[in-house]
Amino acid sequence: MHQSLWSLSQKTSTYPPLSQHTKTDICIVGAGITGITLAYLLKDTPLTICLIDSDRVSSGTTAYTTAKVTAQHDLIYHELIHTFGHYDAKCYANAQLEALDFISQTIKQHRMDCEFERKFSAIYTQNAHDIPLFEKEYAAYQELGLKGRLVKTLDLPFPIECALILENQAQFNPVKYTTALLEEIQTYPNIRIYEQTAATDIKKKDGTLTVCTSLGYEIEAQKVVQTSHYPFYDDLSFLFAKMEAQTSYLMACEGVKNMPEGMYLSYGQPTRSIRTYQNYLLVGGEDHRTGTEKETKTRYEALTRFATQHFAPSNISYRWSTEDYDTVDRLPYIGQMKQGDQIFVATGFKKWGMTTSTVAALLLKDLILGQESPYASLFNPNRQHIALQIKNLIRYNAQTAWELVKGKLRAEEDLSQLTPGEAVVLKLDEGKYGVYMDEQGETWMVDLTCPHLGCELSFNRAERTWDCPCHGSRLDVTGAVVSGPAHSALKSTTNRIDPNLF
């Protein structure tokens, strides 16, 4: 995997792994921006909190994002009014703006050094056919009280047909922000933080929940919150069938002479996302369903062409990719997994998780403390907006079913194609295996059956990972989990391409 610009801000100090069975009121699984913000919000309550992460804190998607902190989530508000009505659309906008305010206030209160800057956010199109859509979105902004402006030009080095600007949004360094939040909570006696501790299952008995971990130790909890980006425990809620993993790519360019002022997103395909950070220009986009492409290098090449043509950088210093989950109705799933249950979830942020993570943490805090929230029903993971859901559910699962079937049909590849940095797929009697050769000529062979629900993994050439097209798990060439929902490694062997070893 490539390193992101934000990963450089990771602290070298670490939290220990869990080393014994323990009890807590609240077990938060996943220490990205969502889990960390929730722990921060619960710090002054009498509750004991256990925050665990399978890897390092702040090392998941939060360290690979673009980190625009905005309520401008693509062109969404006209669609929300149309689908859910004025009240729900207004709730969505208010929730995002309150989250932005919360982030801004928290940074100010603790004097956090995370390069938080107020910026305008702009979505633009270079296609005249899109103008009526932008006009409708602008009308939705006016109806919902969002401070927007329709413009014909931007300070970008290429012509546009139209753009919608939302004023007074923000950008920051997400890892510095989450690290600062952790520094605020780590001295609280009611909060314990563990790294390298993966939750693998939840057992329910007599009103108590037991979180099983990869280390063999268990955490007994009254309530469990899954802030693991993708819920590791589905509990027959079938969330996995209602989400789609989308991979996107980012690059940090240096030596750009005319840096633009704001944060920008193109409408339609191919997506282009632009912001600045210190002396870097960040250019992102090229979204696609995770695990459906092998030639992912072409995605970086397309971004490089775009950056070179328009911004002429002297150097592209960092490039990275990551994924986020879209939901069937474009709203995140935040709340109880099942009615009356004590297992909570926050997922499906559709690449708008900087504010939505905070919406989630604020809402989950209310739910945990038994308080009312105006946003509970809108984001309820069990909501039933059937009409829209059915269409998209069929689309998502038709693709997933196809991946399962395709996995059984594809012809085997030729082992002689294997060169350093490359991988081939072998079809053997027992199933399919991926063989990767590293730069030293050492080979790694893994079973290509995804440890989550059994789809077949595909090689991602740019990142050198095995990616799952069904729900977005990514595993490295040795078989170790890079990101879930899979939480166990692939069966693997090294330097011995012998299927009998499995």
Ligand SMILES: Cc1cc2nc3c(=O)[nH]c(=O)nc-3n(C[C@H](O)[C@H](O)[C@H](O)COP(=O)(O)OP(=O)(O)OC[C@H]3O[C@@H](n4cnc5c(N)ncnc54)[C@H](O)[C@@H]3O)c2cc1C
């Ligand atoms: C390319 C890209 C660009 C984006 N740009 C923006 C943007 O500009 N603005 C915006 O608002 N949003 C953006 N997003 C979305 C945003 O980055 C994410 O929605 C957000 O970071 C998700 O945070 P999280 O805390 O939910 O997940 P994560 O940061 O992934 O944290 C989850 C944590 O859970 C841990 N974990 C996983 N499984 C387990 C387990 N079984 N046990 C224990 N721990 C576990 C992981 O190690 C990880 O640390 C972007 C997303 C992408 C893909």
Ligand code: FES
């Ligand atoms: S991530 Fe679900 S089957 Fe692979």
